[in-house]
Structure formats: C-alpha cells, structure tokens
Amino acid sequence: MHKLLCPSMMVADFTKIKEEVQELELANIDIFHMDIMDGSFVPNMALGVEDYKAIRSLTSKKMDVHLMVQRPKNYIKMFFNLGANIIYIHPESDQMPTSTLEMIKSLGMTPGIAINPGTSIESIEPLLNLTQNVLVMTVNPGFAGQPYLDFVNKKIDALVKLQNQYNYQIFVDGAISPQKVKMLSQRGVTGFILGTSSLFNKDKGYSQIIQELRQL
Incomplete structure (x- = not known):
C-alpha cells in the first residue's frame, strides 16, 4: 500500500520557505x-x-487545509480560490457539517473530517457518507510536540472496519514517529501528517527520511 506522506508546514522554517518546499518536493x-x-x-x-x-505559489503538488476554526463554511470558498485540493473540517x-462537506465536494475539492481524541465514532458516522478523507487526531489539536494518545488506536481500528x-x-496527525508510521500502516492507515516527531529538525535530509518512512 502506498503511504501518503504529508509534511505539516506549521513546523517548517518560514525564513527559508522556498528551500523547504523545494527540498520536500525533491523528497517526493x-x-x-x-x-x-x-x-x-x-x-x-x-x-x-x-x-x-x-x-x-511554490508547488503544484496537492495541498490540504485543516480548518481548526469556528464556522468553517465561511472559509471554504476562500481556500478554494487559493488552490486547496482537500479541506478538513x-x-x-x-x-451543519453535512452542508459544508457537500459544498467542498461541489467545488471539486476532496471533503474531509478531522476527529479529535475525545470525539466518538458514533457522533460522526453519518458524515462518513460524505467524506473521502478522515483525519484522526492522535493528540489534542492546537500545538506541536504533544505526546501520542494511545487510546486513539481503538478509534482507528473502528474506522478501518467501517x-x-x-x-x-x-x-493520522499528531506525534507521528517512524515507529507510529510502521504500526499504523499495518493497522490500515493510509496517510501520515509528519511534523517534528519524524521529519523536521532532524540530522538527515528530507529525501532520506521520506525514503526510510516509505520502506517501513
């Protein structure tokens, strides 16, 4: 199964963002x-x-938007106009999340939902009819560098069954180390948001890191 490896640009070095994007592109x-x-x-x-x-402006690769905002519907057209490919709410x-997901899809983007650690599968299951991507938060959203919450694994297993x-x-998003990439891909996870636990602020270059993560 091809892993989708997605650098979390919140932790990229914006003082040299052009070089960061170019190096990440070269890393594929x-x-x-x-x-x-x-x-x-x-x-x-x-x-x-x-x-x-x-x-x-620096890449033709896909870009997503993880909207950790109140009333996300107000932002959908703006990010469509900015060239977003995937939007998570x-x-x-x-x-009315069903209406917002339908709006995302009607504009030709991929609709996604993000699930906080404390959000139950039962509460979001009706939305799975309208969703192409499910982003499971494995930490409480808002800050980088938090520890992985192991109890979320049960939720991931339930989503795999559905x-x-x-x-x-x-x-998955939050404290995704190489060990977590290996364990979660074996569980059935396709996509991995990569931050400081596996990609940024390391001694190795991005190309080497990405190649190693693909081989896990």
Whole structure:
C-alpha cells in the first residue's frame, strides 16, 4: 500500500520557505498539510492566508487545509480560490457539517473530517457518507510536540472496519514517529501528517527520511 506522506508546514522554517518546499518536493512527499487555526476553536493561532499563498505559489503538488476554526463554511470558498485540493473540517465547529462537506465536494475539492481524541465514532458516522478523507487526531489539536494518545488506536481500528462500507482514506496527525508510521500502516492507515516527531529538525535530509518512512 502506498503511504501518503504529508509534511505539516506549521513546523517548517518560514525564513527559508522556498528551500523547504523545494527540498520536500525533491523528497517526493505527497501532500502539503496546512493547519489553519483561529485562536478560538483551538487555543493557538497558526498558518494564515499569506502563508498558504506562498506555498501554493511554490508547488503544484496537492495541498490540504485543516480548518481548526469556528464556522468553517465561511472559509471554504476562500481556500478554494487559493488552490486547496482537500479541506478538513471539525464537525464540532460547524452547525451543519453535512452542508459544508457537500459544498467542498461541489467545488471539486476532496471533503474531509478531522476527529479529535475525545470525539466518538458514533457522533460522526453519518458524515462518513460524505467524506473521502478522515483525519484522526492522535493528540489534542492546537500545538506541536504533544505526546501520542494511545487510546486513539481503538478509534482507528473502528474506522478501518467501517472503511468498506463508506469508502474513505484514513489519515493520522499528531506525534507521528517512524515507529507510529510502521504500526499504523499495518493497522490500515493510509496517510501520515509528519511534523517534528519524524521529519523536521532532524540530522538527515528530507529525501532520506521520506525514503526510510516509505520502506517501513
């Protein structure tokens, strides 16, 4: 199974973002992962419109948007116009998530939902009919560098069992080390958001790291 390896650009070095994007492209990553935070839905602020524009202008690879914001529907057309390919919303932040997912799909983008560690499968199962990607948060969203929450593995196993019924891909985000990439890919996870646990701030170059992760 081909792993989808997605660098979390929140932890990239924006003082040399052109070089970062070029090196990640040469490493043959799959999707640039962009965390958008409003300081309200999560207690932090992260990448904004200008950051998105900058990276979009430097790459033709797929880019996603992880909307950690209140009322995500208000942002969908803006990120469509900025060239997003995939948009994740948190169902808790949206009064009508089904409508928002349909809007994402109608614009030709891939609709996704992000599931917090405390969000139950039962509460989001109706949305799986409208979802192509499910992003499972394995830490509480908002900050890099948190420890992996092992109890989330049960949720991942439950989502794997439901996959054939609903036809979506499972991604994971939060403290994804090489060991977690190996363990979770064996469990049935397709996509991995890569931050400081496996990709950034390492002694090796991105190409070597990505090649090693693909071989796990």
